[in-house]
Amino acid sequence: MSHTYITTPIYYVNGDPHLGSAYTMIITDTIARYYRARGWDTFYLTGTDEHGNKIAQAAADAGVGTKEFTDRVSASFRAAWDTCDITYDHFIRTTDDYHIRYVQEFLQKVHDAGDIYFHRYEGLYCFGCERFYTPKELRDGKCPDHLTAPTLIEEENYFFRMSKYQERLLKHIEANPNFIRPEGFKNEVLGMLREQIGDLCISRPKSRLTWGIELPFDQRYVTYVWFDALINYISGLKYKGEAVFQKFWPEAQHFIGKDILKPHGLFWPTMLMAAGLPLYKHLNVHGFWTVEGQKMSKSLGNVISPLAMKDKIGLDAFRYFLLRESAFGQDADFREESLTARYNGDLANNLGNLASRTLAMQDRYFKGIVQPLNDPPPEIDQRLAAAFTHAATEVETQVGNLLLNRALEAVFRATDHANKYITETAPFTLAKDPASLPRVGAVLHNLLEALRVSCQLLLPFLPETSQKLFALLNLPAEQLTAYSLAWGKAFAVGHQIQKPQALFPRLQ
């Protein structure tokens, strides 16, 4: 059986779920549902990133213990994704015992291999950023983020010999053109690799940072950020056992936003090389959303909450908008106006209305009882079937390229074709003549097939709607993923379907 492993970034527990993280979740959830529906053994991981001073500070500000604080925020993320019906298989927390143990095992392995060394240096440190700055990065001698003067401190830390793997990574990316996609982001990483990438500082002394994972080879230190966070992709699998890890890891597909390309494109693969592990299969990088043309930010007060969107237009409509309105890897703009247009134009008028008129006629003319198809089928019927066969092929191709917008476009072209088919065959006119009723029955049977295949193709994208409509067709739920079931074979003559229900009531 084919299998795949889908991951999202783990979310830092100093904020709330917003449009950006929801977008990553909806994309990955769709991909995971897509593969599951087609019988692939799929493992889908998400979680929360919980270490660092910012978290300890936020907890202190909130007047609660750090652990209690992270429990609370992590749970709120998990609850948000549950409310959004995100079908992750495991939710990892970097404060989980198994994760901590595995991070230490990983560190020890890389240390044993000689790729972690101790080094003394001094530099300008910004406590707000928890990082060192080079003089040229400063603005007027101050931290560009916090606008405070950094402190000159001397420190000894552990470094990962990342530069050792620079050449090997470069060759790997060149030999595997789809390792990082879309291409633009691959080129960015190649650009980084053409410079000296240097080594990576991976520790912080406990005097400055206590809320972290202790280095197994020096208890005066904790590990810093990436050796903690990135390793979740492996510990999350190891948690389920070595066999699960062995099976899924080589099929790993990471999905990230473009802001964390460098750690995933550079740090992570070199870390894996140092640990003697296979590299992930794909790094899939998506773009950002602006809101009404502006960058989304708390200060502008234009942050979109997925939970609010669920209440406002429903989960499926929200999913549809995000998936249809963005091209993977490119930025997109969230506009109230586009949202309404997509909802009314595609969901209500095209798909919803198609279902409505089909089921209404089936009910009105035949009391919901399915009639025989014509044998042989007229050309117009064949063309309808072909439109859906073509859509199915397109969906396969486009999802494979992560172009979910085009996959959806293809399905809606087919439902659009079905709407035209109704106009061309005019069953409502034929129905006036009793002698034409057999043809009316056949036309409606074809339309029911159109709806059935639409449900199948849309299942990963619009899970709720797909299941709801399939229930109206009164077909057994397992047939929802019976992709090889031929046109005309799903509905037995005499089968009873339900009365119509508005799937997407028009807005305004």
Next chain:
RNA sequence: GGCGGCGUAGCUCAGUUGGCUAGAGCGAGGGUCUCAUAAUCCCUAGGUCGGCGGUUCAAUUCCGCCCGCCGCUACCA
């Protein structure tokens, strides 16, 4: 400064070995059916394919320069 991407109808975009009168969806204008969620369906709109120059029988598609937007990256007063 270097590298990369982008700039096609009001909006979002297709257009990948250079070649028919440059396309789609939405919006807008006109018309139509009546099964349906005032939905459907049909027609129309007309864009110097960012600008200039070059290669070619022929360029949106190749080359050079320029303008604008964006990303990454380097650096200097």
